[in-house]
Amino acid sequence: MLMFLAAACTSFEENPYDGALRTLNVRVVYPDGYGGYLREGVEVQLFDRNTSNRYVAATDARGTASFRVTAGHYRIAVLDRPGADAVFNGAMEQVDLMRADVGLEIALNYSRPGSLLIKEIYTGGCPQDPPATGSYVYDKYLIVHNNSPQTQYLDGLCLCMVAPYNSSAQGNPWTSFDGDGNIVYRDYAAVPDCIWQFGGGGSEFPLAPGEDAVVAMNGAVDHTKTYSMSVDLNREGYFVLYDVLLYSDQRSHPAPGDKIEPARHLKVLKKTARNFVYTISNNSPAVILFRAPEGFDLEGYLADDMQSNIAMGSINYTKIPWEWIVDGAEVADATGASRNKRLRTDVDAGAVEFSARAQGHTLHRRLDEGMTAASGYDVYVDTNNSSNDFYERETQSIRD
Numbered sequence: 001m002l003m004f005l006a007a008a009c010t011s012f013e014e015n016p017y018d019g020a021l022r023t024l025n026v027r028v029v030y031p032d033g034y035g036g037y038l039r040e041g042v043e044v045q046l047f048d049r050n051t052s053n054r055y056v057a058a059t060d061a062r063g064t065a066s067f068r069v070t071a072g073h074y075r076i077a078v079l080d081r082p083g084a085d086a087v088f089n090g091a092m093e094q095v096d097l098m099r100a101d102v103g104l105e106i107a108l109n110y111s112r113p114g115s116l117l118i119k120e121i122y123t124g125g126c127p128q129d130p131p132a133t134g135s136y137v138y139d140k141y142l143i144v145h146n147n148s149p150q151t152q153y154l155d156g157l158c159l160c161m162v163a164p165y166n167s168s169a170q171g172n173p174w175t176s177f178d179g180d181g182n183i184v185y186r187d188y189a190a191v192p193d194c195i196w197q198f199g200g201g202g203s204e205f206p207l208a209p210g211e212d213a214v215v216a217m218n219g220a221v222d223h224t225k226t227y228s229m230s231v232d233l234n235r236e237g238y239f240v241l242y243d244v245l246l247y248s249d250q251r252s253h254p255a256p257g258d259k260i261e262p263a264r265h266l267k268v269l270k271k272t273a274r275n276f277v278y279t280i281s282n283n284s285p286a287v288i289l290f291r292a293p294e295g296f297d298l299e300g301y302l303a304d305d306m307q308s309n310i311a312m313g314s315i316n317y318t319k320i321p322w323e324w325i326v327d328g329a330e331v332a333d334a335t336g337a338s339r340n341k342r343l344r345t346d347v348d349a350g351a352v353e354f355s356a357r358a359q360g361h362t363l364h365r366r367l368d369e370g371m372t373a374a375s376g377y378d379v380y381v382d383t384n385n386s387s388n389d390f391y392e393r394e395t396q397s398i399r400d
Contacts, residue, residue, distance in 0.1 A: 089349035094181030109346035119145035135358030140217040146207040155200030167284035168336030188319035210377025220256040350387030
């Protein structure tokens with residue numbers, strides 16, 4: 001006991017843990033033309049890549065945030081939303097603090113909050129009814145929401161997935177890392193298999209402020225007749241991905257129900273695979289909505305394989321420029337050992353985790369209660385970062 005008390009009162013001249021601590025200084029850099037947003041108090045988040053630890057620091061007037069953390073490997077994320085018309089996101093995936101203190105800059109990307117948003121993604125399926133013990137995954141759907149105060153039109157809007165199909169794929173050949181640990185993206189999103197497009201000539205499919213459009217991605221039928229925890233997708237006003245010639249598998253693409261108008265069948269603009277089933281990840285899709293610039297010959301571009309195609313091994317993909325994307329949402333498999341980022345930071349700076357496949361769970365965008373009360377219609381959070389904007393919901397919203 002005497003020895004313990006003596007040791008407890010000893011004054012160390014140096015911190016015995018100092019060798020295991022590192023200082024990280026992060027300076028945020030705004031894009032050209034947006035330097036006026038530089039200010040004190042912008043939140044910088046630091047994530048330990050080997051644990052669940054998260055650290056937060058605010059920038060000073062020069063845009064620098066400082067951390068004092070245990071030596072290790074980290075990820076940085078910055079989200080700045082200074083007003084309703086601007087969002088700045090930045091991320092750095094690989095920060096090595098094992099050997100020494102580090103000072104670095106993180107470039108922020110500007111984006112404008114969207115009008116048409118992905119509100120809900122349901123791809124995980126549901127359990128079969130007892131005594132069966134399997135799962136059912138051919139009831140997938142997506143909800144598009146008008147988040148703006150003006151009527152928006154779905155006519156000509158395109159929907160597709162971005163490669164790799166799953167976040168836990170063995171590597172992402174479409175990205176690389178620079179010397180500072182930043183992800184380097186190609187100039188386009190690589191789209192596998194198919195691009196779908198809403199029909200209409202420009203004003204046939206309006207969405208009023210706060211309205212939704214449900215898109216059945218497999219069968220637009222009442223799935224609850226066979227699986228009680230599933231959903232009824234045979235409803236007036238719903239849309240469906242359906243092309244009986246190109247996707248002829250009847251289990252995954254049955255003929256739409258009697259309440260689905262033929263005009264609401266999305267058409268195939270381009271198909272690069274020979275599958276008879278449209279492939280959508282059950283646990284971690286990366287989904288985008290896009291439009292080509294006004295006056296651009298999209299069908300001509302897609303028909304010209306020299307312009308729009310890119311091959312990776314024996315598989316062909318379609319190149320969609322990031323600037324065309326209206327909204328995107330990336331899902332990460334929470335049970336996967338690895339996690340690949342697929343969407344560029346200005347489209348989606350993060351990813352929402354999905355943990356419960358085949359349980360009827362969905363990924364749903366968070367409601368902005370303050371803006372909803374002020375606007376008089378449902379307004380959802382839109383920071384172009386699915387980590388913040390979405391949550392995992394235990395039941396499909398269209399069952400409410």
